[in-house]
Amino acid sequence: MMGSRVNERQIRRMMQQAGIKSSDMDGVIQVDFIFSDRKMSVKNPQVTILDVQGTRTYQVVGGQEVTGEAEAPKTRDSDINEEDLNLVMQKTGAEREKAIDALRKNGYKPAEAIIALISGK
Numbered sequence: 001m002m003g004s005r006v007n008e009r010q011i012r013r014m015m016q017q018a019g020i021k022s023s024d025m026d027g028v029i030q031v032d033f034i035f036s037d038r039k040m041s042v043k044n045p046q047v048t049i050l051d052v053q054g055t056r057t058y059q060v061v062g063g064q065e066v067t068g069e070a071e072a073p074k075t076r077d078s079d080i081n082e083e084d085l086n087l088v089m090q091k092t093g094a095e096r097e098k099a100i101d102a103l104r105k106n107g108y109k110p111a112e113a114i115i116a117l118i119s120g121k
Contacts, residue, residue: 021051031060041066084110092117 015022025047033040045063049056080100088099091114098117106112 019053023049023051025049025058031063037069039068041068079108080104081108084108084113088113088117 012022028045028047029043031042031045031047033042042060042063042065046061048059048061050059051057080103084103085096085099087110088094088103089096092099092102094102094117099113102113102117103110106116
């Protein structure tokens, strides 16, 4: 096949035979990559989803790249489930703010927050 060109129809047929599905995402205006020390945005990219045996891969192509400093995630009390919060406070005797902090630090998992508060971590 060296030197011969494969057309798009042939590529799609080969991908289908290999169990690979491809689709374009319409209407994407920006894709953000947030690192520990910086943020990178790609404006007006072409985004394609490849589904290979149930695993999705997103391909971001083109667009204008903009970099900057990463912002700390915004925190609000509304991100806390009140039932989980009450359970943590009841089981540990911790004040509301300490219980909220423990839930956030432990992935919003009440059992892990309880263990962390009890063990002093």
